[in-house]
Amino acid sequence: xxxxxxxxxxxxxxxxxxxxxxxxxxxxxxxxxxxxxxxxxxxxxxxxxxxxxxxxxxxxxxxxxxxxxxxxxxxxxxxxxxxxxxxxxxx
Amino acid sequence: xxxxxxxxxxxxxxxxxxxxxxxxxxxxxxxxxxxxxxxxxxxxxxxxxxxxxxxxxxxxxxxxxxxxxxxxxxxxxxxxxxxxxxxxxxxxxxxxxxxxxxxxxxxxxxxxxxxxxxxxxxxxxxxxxxxxxxxxxxxxxxxxxxxxxxxxxxxxxxxxxxxxxxxxxxxxxxxxxxxxxxxxxxxxxxxxxxxxxxxxxxxxxxxxxxxxxxxxxxxxxxxxxxxxxxxxxxxxxxxxxxxxxxxxxxxxxxxxxxxxxxxxxxxxxxxxxxxxxxxxxxxxxxxxxxxxxxxxxxxxxxxxxxxxxxxxxxxxxxxxxxxxxxxxxxxxxxxxxxxxxxxxxxxxxxxxxxxxxxxxxxxxxxxxxxxxxxxxxxxxxxxxxxxxxxxxxxxxxxxxxxxxxxxxxxxxxxxxxxxxxxxxxxxxxxxxxxxxxxxxxxxxxxxxxxxxxx
Numbered sequence: 001x002x003x004x005x006x007x008x009x010x011x012x013x014x015x016x017x018x019x020x021x022x023x024x025x026x027x028x029x030x031x032x033x034x035x036x037x038x039x040x041x042x043x044x045x046x047x048x049x050x051x052x053x054x055x056x057x058x059x060x061x062x063x064x065x066x067x068x069x070x071x072x073x074x075x076x077x078x079x080x081x082x083x084x085x086x087x088x089x090x091x
Numbered sequence: 092x093x094x095x096x097x098x099x100x101x102x103x104x105x106x107x108x109x110x111x112x113x114x115x116x117x118x119x120x121x122x123x124x125x126x127x128x129x130x131x132x133x134x135x136x137x138x139x140x141x142x143x144x145x146x147x148x149x150x151x152x153x154x155x156x157x158x159x160x161x162x163x164x165x166x167x168x169x170x171x172x173x174x175x176x177x178x179x180x181x182x183x184x185x186x187x188x189x190x191x192x193x194x195x196x197x198x199x200x201x202x203x204x205x206x207x208x209x210x211x212x213x214x215x216x217x218x219x220x221x222x223x224x225x226x227x228x229x230x231x232x233x234x235x236x237x238x239x240x241x242x243x244x245x246x247x248x249x250x251x252x253x254x255x256x257x258x259x260x261x262x263x264x265x266x267x268x269x270x271x272x273x274x275x276x277x278x279x280x281x282x283x284x285x286x287x288x289x290x291x292x293x294x295x296x297x298x299x300x301x302x303x304x305x306x307x308x309x310x311x312x313x314x315x316x317x318x319x320x321x322x323x324x325x326x327x328x329x330x331x332x333x334x335x336x337x338x339x340x341x342x343x344x345x346x347x348x349x350x351x352x353x354x355x356x357x358x359x360x361x362x363x364x365x366x367x368x369x370x371x372x373x374x375x376x377x378x379x380x381x382x383x384x385x386x387x388x389x390x391x392x393x394x395x396x397x398x399x400x401x402x403x404x405x406x407x408x409x410x411x412x413x414x415x416x417x418x419x420x421x422x423x424x425x426x427x428x429x430x431x432x433x434x435x436x437x438x439x440x441x442x443x444x445x446x447x448x449x450x451x452x453x454x455x456x457x458x459x460x461x462x463x464x465x466x467x468x469x470x471x472x473x474x475x476x477x478x479x480x481x482x483x484x485x486x487x488x489x490x491x492x493x494x495x496x497x498x499x500x501x502x503x504x505x506x507x508x509x510x511x512x513x514x515x516x517x518x519x520x521x522x523x524x525x526x527x528x529x530x531x532x533x534x535x536x537x538x539x540x541x542x543x544x545x
Contacts, residue, residue, distance in 0.1 A: 006095075008104050036097055046099050060158060078104055080161035085095045086344050087349040088103055091414065 002052050004033065004082045007066060009046040011075035013039045018046060021077070024069045044075065049082070066075045103342075107323035111315035111377045112343065113163040115370050116352050117153050117205075118291035119146045120298035120306040120363060121174040124322040131185035135192035136177060142196035142205075145305050145360075150201045154358045156350055164350065165312070165465055169197065170296035171207035175223040183226035190230035190237045197236040197436035204279075206296030208239040211286065213248040214535070224254075227261045231276045232268035237295035244284035244481035246488045250536040252478065257476035258282045263497055266466060270499035273507045277496040278461060282477050284484030284491045289364045290420040295457075295492055306363035306422060307355040311347040313340070314369045315376045317407070321385035332386065333406040340367065340410030348415045364419025367411035368456055369403075371431035379403075379424055380433030391426075391434055391451075392443035400424060423456025428516045429496075429509055430461050435516035439506070444451060445476065445519055453483050458491035463518050464508050473497065475526040478536075486539050 009021055024061055025032060030052035052062065063079045064066040068078030106112040117508045126137040146169050153164045171177075171193070178185050190208055197205040206228055210220040212418055227239050241261075245252035262277050269276035281295040288299020291308035298306070320339045324332060347365045355362035371378045379400075380391040404424045426448060428434050437443040445462060452458045459482045464473070477493045484491030498507045501518045508515040 008100060010104075032346055045101070047097050063158070075219040076108070078108070078161055080104075081159045081410060082095070084162065084349060085100050085347065088345045089095075089099045091345075 002051055003054055003059065004049060004051045004086055005062070005079050006082050007048040007050050007077065007079050009044065009070065009075045009077045011044055013042050013044040014073060017044055017073055017075060020069055020073050021046065021048070021066065024065050025050055025062070028052070028062045028065050030062060076082065099292040106316050106342070107162055107429055110319050111312070111374065112346070112509040113165050113312045114309060114347055115312035116166040116168055116291045116310040117149070117164055117350065117354050118151050118168045118170055118296055118308045118310065119358065119360060120170045120289065120302055120308060121145050122298055122302065122304050123177045127177055127179045130183070131178060131180050137186045138177065138189060139192040140195045142171065142193070143199050146200050147526055148358060152354055156250065156353055160349070162346055162350070166361070167202050168291070168293055168296065169200070169202060169205045170291070170298045172207065172298050173209040173211060174207055175210035175217070175219045176300070177226060178219060178223070181218040181222050183222045186223045186226035187229045187233065189225070190234050193237050194234035202236070204236050204238050204293040206238040206240065206293050207298060207299045208237050209241060213242055213245040213251050215251065215255070220227055224257055225259060225452045227280065228264040228268055231279055238279045238296070240281040240286060240295045240297060242283040242286035244485050245280055246285060246485050247538055247542045248539040250284070250478060250485060252530065252536060253533055255282070255478050255481065256470070256530060259470045259477060262473060262483070262495060263470055265500050266497045273509050274466070274496050274498045274508050275513065278494065278509060278513045281492045281494050282481070284481040285489060287420050287490050291366050292368065292370065292421060294494065295541045300432045302363070305358070305360040307351055307358060307360045308363035308366065309354070310350040310366040310368060310370060310420065311348045311411070312370055313343040313344050313427050314371050314379055314382060316343060317369060318376065318378065318382045318385050321382055329402065333402060334401065336406035337410035340407045341414045344411040344414035348417070351417070362417065364417050365411070365415045366420030367408055367418055367422040368420065369407055369424045371425060371427065371434070372512055373430060373432050375432065378430050378431045378433045380437060384433065390437040390440060390442035392437050392447050396447065397450050397454055400426070400451050404455045423455045425457050425460060426451055426455055427457070427461035428519070429463060429514040430512065430515065435514065438519055439517040445521065447481070452480060452491055457491070458484070459493045459495060461494055461496065461513065461516070462520050463496045463498050463501070463516050465503055465518055466497050466501050468497045468521050471527045471530045472521050474530045476521070478530070488541055
């Protein structure tokens with residue numbers, strides 16, 4: 001079964017941040033469906049829709065790997081199932 | 092497919108990471124109707140077995156959902172059929188044995204509290220009810236996780252003043268018995284009017300007679316989120332502020348709805364209700380009092396507090412009811428003292444009195460909650476305070492409760508630490524005017540006209 005999660009990353013801007021996160025997702029055998037990224041006043045903000053096959057990738061494994069990458073590059077990285085965003089703002 | 096904007100995604104993440112948005116409790120209600128046996132020991136065994144069987148995965152499921160959605164689920168709890176209706180015994184010792192079974196089951200499944208050591212006596216006592224109430228001091232004193240509630244009043248039945256007096260005695264007995272721990276046992280006893288049958292919050296949770304075999308009820312949270320939106324709009328008019336609070340509680344409630352749907356499915360239980368109560372914790376920023384301060388009051392207790400609380404409570408409910416069709420439980424802002432650091436500070440500063448809290452009870456939810464009073468408060472004074480809170484619930488057709496802590500050996504102004512989510516607070520003054528002749532007349536305050544709605 002395929003799952004879609006939303007990965008958000010926030011923190012001070014730096015070189016290669018998006019590349020590092022994208023590489024981690026590829027290593028975890030997950031796919032980037034959509035991504036947006038901005039830098040404002042030196043703050044990096046990224047939102048990424050990531051899907052994966054649950055038989056190949058676990059959400060816990062993906063979270064751990066992205067948290068480790070986030071620690072290395074100085075970003076707060078959060079991984080949450082897409083349903084919370086779909087549910088929270090509309091009936 | 093629902094389109095999600097970047098702003099909505101970042102707002103959700105901010106509410107969780109920076110504003111203490113969480114799900115306060117996932118509470119599984121379990122019917123114990125089929126556990127009664129002639130032998131009390133056998134009943135206790137069946138109660139233990141059923142709770143462990145039905146709720147054995149509760150903590151694992153909650154943890155899994157927490158991981159999946161990134162939203163903390165703070166408390167996992169169980170509520171059971173009022174034990175007075177289960178034991179089928181007139182011997183208090185049998186009820187103490189059942190309390191131990193509840194405690195052991197709660198420990199086995201990894202939860203901190205289990206509710207339902209309860210009786211409903213608004214119109215009178217059965218022999219079972221009387222035995223359970225007699226057993227409360229021993230049951231609460233000898234267990235760690237068991238919570239007790241007794242419904243002594245309702246809009247339809249009036250106030251059973253004999254039960255009110257008996258519960259005042261029980262509260263004092265528990266205070267003495269748990270004196271070494273700040274009389275903490277009293278934090279696990281609630282006296283109710285119009286007790287809800289599906290309340291997910293401890294200490295008053297029970298699984299009522301109209302409930303299904305097993306249900307999942309969810310308590311939302313979010314005082315921190317509401318506080319932040321209020322503070323961020325210092326110049327908003329009250330109408331604008333009410334709209335902002337409604338929008339915020341809509342979102343909070345949607346999270347509760349999502350968790351309730353998924354948890355009930357995973358636990359093979361019926362989805363119960365979403366309780367819209369804003370419930371504070373002692374954590375900084377997770378406070379009802381700070382919302383009131385954000386609205387423009389220097390301290391809770393300032394003139395205008397009741398009006399501000401009424402508006403807050405109403406806006407929370409309006410936002411919440413748009414977000415779920417399964418409202419229930421208590422669904423109103425909680426105003427505990429020791430569990431809300433800013434409320435405790437206002438009480439210590441003299442800005443907040445028991446009488447003002449009583450007025451606030453008229454427009455919100457639980458009533459006089461987690462209020463520490465002197466250990467030598469007379470029984471009849473305690474009974475009078477309880478009766479006042481019950482009267483507000485009875486006449487207004489709503490649930491009210493009293494959770495009073497007569498801290499053994501403590502005097503007005505002393506500071507009492509209850510630990511953990513129970514928080515800490517000052518010993519508050521109780522009126523010294525005597526009420527003995529009224530309280531001890533016995534019998535029942537008749538149901539008000541409001542009860543005759545047919």
